[in-house]
Amino acid sequence: MRWTMPSDKVPEAWFNAAPHLAAPLDPPLHPATKKPVGPEDLAPIFPMALIAQEMATEPWIDVPGAVLDILRLWRPTPLVRARRLEEALDTPARIYYKDESVSPAGSHKPNTAVAQAYYNKQEGVARLTTETGAGQWGSALGFATALFSMECKVYMVRASFEQKPYRRVMMQTWGASVEPSPVDEPGHPGSLGSAISDAVRDAASRDDSHYSLGSVLNHVLLHQTVIGLEAKEQLQMAGEERPDVVIGCCGGGSNFGGLALPFLPDPEVRLVAVEPSSCPTLTAGRFDYDFGDTAGLTPLLSMYTLGHDFVPPPIHAGGLRYHGDSPIISSLVRHGRMQAVAYPQGKVFEAAVQFARTQGTIPAPETSHAIRAAIDEALLAKEQGRERVIVFGYSGHGLLDLQAYDDYLGGRLDDQ
Amino acid sequence: MRWTMPSDKVPEAWFNAAPHLAAPLDPPLHPATKKPVGPEDLAPIFPMALIAQEMATEPWIDVPGAVLDILRLWRPTPLVRARRLEEALDTPARIYYKDESVSPAGSHKPNTAVAQAYYNKQEGVARLTTETGAGQWGSALGFATALFSMECKVYMVRASFEQKPYRRVMMQTWGASVEPSPVDEPGHPGSLGSAISDAVRDAASRDDSHYSLGSVLNHVLLHQTVIGLEAKEQLQMAGEERPDVVIGCCGGGSNFGGLALPFLPDPEVRLVAVEPSSCPTLTAGRFDYDFGDTAGLTPLLSMYTLGHDFVPPPIHAGGLRYHGDSPIISSLVRHGRMQAVAYPQGKVFEAAVQFARTQGTIPAPETSHAIRAAIDEALLAKEQGRERVIVFGYSGHGLLDLQAYDDYLGGRLDDQ
Numbered sequence: 074m075r076w077t078m079p080s081d082k083v084p085e086a087w088f089n090a091a092p093h094l095a096a097p098l099d100p101p102l103h104p105a106t107k108k109p110v111g112p113e114d115l116a117p118i119f120p121m122a123l124i125a126q127e128m129a130t131e132p133w134i135d136v137p138g139a140v141l142d143i144l145r146l147w148r149p150t151p152l153v154r155a156r157r158l159e160e161a162l163d164t165p166a167r168i169y170y171k172d173e174s175v176s177p178a179g180s181h182k183p184n185t186a187v188a189q190a191y192y193n194k195q196e197g198v199a200r201l202t203t204e205t206g207a208g209q210w211g212s213a214l215g216f217a218t219a220l221f222s223m224e225c226k227v228y229m230v231r232a233s234f235e236q237k238p239y240r241r242v243m244m245q246t247w248g249a250s251v252e253p254s255p256v257d258e259p260g261h262p263g264s265l266g267s268a269i270s271d272a273v274r275d276a277a278s279r280d281d282s283h284y285s286l287g288s289v290l291n292h293v294l295l296h297q298t299v300i301g302l303e304a305k306e307q308l309q310m311a312g313e314e315r316p317d318v319v320i321g322c323c324g325g326g327s328n329f330g331g332l333a334l335p336f337l338p339d340p341e342v343r344l345v346a347v348e349p350s351s352c353p354t355l356t357a358g359r360f361d362y363d364f365g366d367t368a369g370l371t372p373l374l375s376m377y378t379l380g381h382d383f384v385p386p387p388i389h390a391g392g393l394r395y396h397g398d399s400p401i402i403s404s405l406v407r408h409g410r411m412q413a414v415a416y417p418q419g420k421v422f423e424a425a426v427q428f429a430r431t432q433g434t435i436p437a438p439e440t441s442h443a444i445r446a447a448i449d450e451a452l453l454a455k456e457q458g459r460e461r462v463i464v465f466g467y468s469g470h471g472l473l474d475l476q477a478y479d480d481y482l483g484g485r486l487d488d489q
Numbered sequence: 490m491r492w493t494m495p496s497d498k499v500p501e502a503w504f505n506a507a508p509h510l511a512a513p514l515d516p517p518l519h520p521a522t523k524k525p526v527g528p529e530d531l532a533p534i535f536p537m538a539l540i541a542q543e544m545a546t547e548p549w550i551d552v553p554g555a556v557l558d559i560l561r562l563w564r565p566t567p568l569v570r571a572r573r574l575e576e577a578l579d580t581p582a583r584i585y586y587k588d589e590s591v592s593p594a595g596s597h598k599p600n601t602a603v604a605q606a607y608y609n610k611q612e613g614v615a616r617l618t619t620e621t622g623a624g625q626w627g628s629a630l631g632f633a634t635a636l637f638s639m640e641c642k643v644y645m646v647r648a649s650f651e652q653k654p655y656r657r658v659m660m661q662t663w664g665a666s667v668e669p670s671p672v673d674e675p676g677h678p679g680s681l682g683s684a685i686s687d688a689v690r691d692a693a694s695r696d697d698s699h700y701s702l703g704s705v706l707n708h709v710l711l712h713q714t715v716i717g718l719e720a721k722e723q724l725q726m727a728g729e730e731r732p733d734v735v736i737g738c739c740g741g742g743s744n745f746g747g748l749a750l751p752f753l754p755d756p757e758v759r760l761v762a763v764e765p766s767s768c769p770t771l772t773a774g775r776f777d778y779d780f781g782d783t784a785g786l787t788p789l790l791s792m793y794t795l796g797h798d799f800v801p802p803p804i805h806a807g808g809l810r811y812h813g814d815s816p817i818i819s820s821l822v823r824h825g826r827m828q829a830v831a832y833p834q835g836k837v838f839e840a841a842v843q844f845a846r847t848q849g850t851i852p853a854p855e856t857s858h859a860i861r862a863a864i865d866e867a868l869l870a871k872e873q874g875r876e877r878v879i880v881f882g883y884s885g886h887g888l889l890d891l892q893a894y895d896d897y898l899g900g901r902l903d904d905q
Contacts, residue, residue, distance in 0.1 A: 074496055075562070077495065079492075080490055146569075238891075239888075246846075426662060430635045430636075430662075433562050433593035482662065
């Protein structure tokens with residue numbers, strides 16, 4: 074069963090998590106002075122509207138009409154009951170997933186890319202720069218800027234640029250310009266850290282350009298809350314009073330936050346972030362101020378971190394290979410309102426293939442972390458003989474990650 | 490604007506075109522005796538239920554509940570108004586598209602794959618064989634057999650097997666076994682003809698196996714009519730009395746037929762098939778009996794054909810590279826109820842990129858033929874200053890065809 078909603082049901086206001094936190098977030102610190110950053114520090118690379126959202130305390134923030142118009146190209150996304158998976162598991166649990174894979178870029182990322190492109194365009198910015206690893210975020214921003222007739226420059230980690238051309242082609246199809254990073258070291262395979270440096274340097278050096286980030290920051294999570302807001306309404310349509318647990322994969326936190334934050338006001342709903350064992354930020358990191366990038370150019374954020382010089386192994390869930398995490402998610406985990414679990418990728422792909430063979434669609438490796446945790450919750454419910462309502466985020470499809478499936482099915486996957 | 494419908498709105502009966510034809514179809518002829526084939530000739534490779542549907546004359550045929558249950562995983566598919574494309578074209582026409590790309594396999598193909606797997610399973614068949622070129626059909630059948638816990642053996646044209654591994658991986662993820670064809674000539678690049686021969690020979694030689702075909706035949710088009718039936722209802726929701734024109738890309742005819750056939754009863758609705766200039770079956774072929782495969786193993790069908798030994802050039806719209814066409818579509822074109830147009834692939838990709846940069850999603854090369862024709866209809870409406878309602882079939886996404894976009898954007902596309 075799938076619950077769809079007409080286009081006019083896209084939420085018209087975003088849910089701000091700030092009023093629901095146990096304590097205000099620690100302020101970001103300037104990388105040089107180590108003093109709290111103000112709007113003027115951020116203005117060279119972000120529009121004022123987003124800087125304001127980053128610090129906003131009101132509970133709801135209106136979604137502009139021009140943003141709604143574009144979100145309605147694919148939203149509301151379906152909420153699906155995974156009945157065939159339930160049957161395969163023989164569980165008394167009811168499993169639902171919120172399907173963000175139906176967006177043009179194939180993931181939840183466009184929810185914020187569209188909003189960021191809009192606010193920049195409103196303030197007269199003609200060109201956005203960003204970094205991308207495997208390409209999910211870069212393609213989302215490429216899509217969004219195309220629809221606002223803006224220029225887009227994506228610095229792509231060179232190893233991905235050379236080995237995984239499909240995401241690059243997607244971005245170019247939308248008209249984005251893609252360049253391998255680091256730009257000044259042609260032989261270097263690159264890293265997300267180097268690509269951030271290239272993108273920020275580019276934006277800061279040109280009057281017509283700003284920089285855009287696809288996760289971690291408060292305004293990014295804010296834009297993603299359309300996911301959870303829709304899911305709550307669809308659960309009502311499905312006759313569920315509330316879920317027992319809401320599960321999402323978590324790298325920088327935008328997918329998990331987007332689904333989970335709107336459930337914050339109900340203390341009965343358990344919220345679970347899932348990360349890879351090889352990059353266990355929330356489950357094994359320390360809570361501290363740290364840089365967002367490896368080079369130390371960004372403000373210091375108060376968050377769980379593995380250290381900004383941590384280099385995660387090359388697992389297939391590229392979107393979860395981040396040393397830090399969103400300050401909002403970090404705060405909620407620290408205060409016990411959210412939990413985190415970690416899985417090795419072998420167990421994750423086992424779940425992905427079980428999902429594909431029962432529900433039919435092939436999930437992204439990132440998404441499969443949430444599927445693994447949802448299956449384990451359902452199996453626990455079976456063991457305990459308890460009904461449970463499980464909701465997880467289907468953050469993206471795996472159609473551009475089929476190499477990972479080939480490695481798994483061929484026994485070539487490193488089970489980290 | 491998108492018009493979605495709840496799961497219980499999937500049509501519960503298929504629309505049979507047979508009663509709406511100007512004359513009964515010519516019977517298929519046995520390849521050896523050249524006499525009309527009977528059910529007993531087809532029984533070694535098809536289940537009786539599908540043979541009966543192939544020859545059915547009743548106007549409606551019930552969709553089995555187990556088939557509906559699976560179709561409801563992604564159906565009804567959305568009908569979308571392409572407002573942003575309309576604005577870019579500055580046309581008075583209203584353009585709608587029926588989005589079949591949301592299926593697990595990414596195209597309309599699963600609509601019949603699910604039904605075929607079901608009827609075979611009902612008659613005790615444990616294993617299906619088929620051929621696939623670029624992999625769209627093979628992946629649809631791999632998906633369908635996974636959901637019915639059947640075995641699936643796909644003979645894939647060797648050149649595609651080696652050069653385009655992603656579709657192979659998709660099929661394997663669903664549990665299908667994929668083998669390069671021709672099986673007995675390891676150095677040969679293969680062809681759809683050789684793959685059909687391998688698949689038919691396999692199915693005929695084993696008691697537990699049948700063969701499955703993804704287009705051309707009457708029962709395949711029948712299963713696809715859910716597309717047009719839903720679209721008619723969604724057009725009503727959108728406030729449209731009727732479309733002026735319905736457009737679909739046409740290779741073997743299952744996509745175009747699925748959308749267009751339910752509009753047959755209304756003579757005011759123009760129906761337009763779009764094919765590649767390099768494989769112009771309907772626009773430049775002759776109407777005659779011909780084999781369905783290159784080797785001459787299948788029954789002779791009465792259809793438009795370029796000759797069963799015609800070898801189309803290697804264009805990117807692999808799904809449209811077929812020498813023949815569905816007997817139903819052929820008959821309707823011959824009697825003037827349907828029209829056909831042909832386009833070279835350069836013009837087709839130009840339309841594809843314009844679509845991606847306005848509506849946001851990246852279409853399959855096959856689908857882009859319909860987009861090209863829809864754009865030209867809209868431009869004609871502008872020239873004539875006339876309102877028009879244009880509906881086209883968005884048969885599949887282009888996420889596994891990005892190499893084609895890379896070639897187009899890089900100026901390496903052969904404009905045939």
